[in-house]
Amino acid sequence: MMAHANVQVRMQAAGAPAAAVPADTYLEDRRRKSHNGDANEFFHQPNAVTDGDRLIYFRRAGVIVAGDIFTTTQYPVIDLKSGGSVQGLIAALNDILDRTVYRHQGEGGTYMCLGTATSPTSTRSSGTAIWWSSSATASRRSSTPARPCSK
Secondary structure, rough: EEEEHHHHHHHOOOOOOOHHHOOOEOOOOOOEEOOOOEEEEEEEEEOOOOOEEEEEEEOOOEEEEEEOOOOOOOOOOOOOHOOOOOHHHHHHHHHHHHHHOOOOOOEEEOOEEEEEOOOOOOOOOEEEEEEEEEEEHHHOOOOOOOOOOOO
């Protein structure tokens, strides 16, 4: 389990069990890691929903996992006590837009995985497929290009 160092600090302060606290942390805005031969990038999104949010970009699959940063079913829930802010969330959403690739005439496009929705239905918005699922499901399915994060 990998997370921004802010997540580890908050979980330890809350008295979370040691097994639940991420041991692999990072401080920089971008962390690159290879997993199963795939290049994955973690982008810290400071002060979005909390101060520990991140985007995960599975490069080979063309999938971005946004978690609670981007939702299509409700207004965002910003945790001010945990370092979240409206300005941080707007910056994170703009970062997502900067990283996505528009699908044009059947060519590619970036898939987005959301972490808060309850329906496994897909939506297409401006050519980018948006699949509702959990981040864990997205991680398991990321090596399969052009497929939803969950069915």
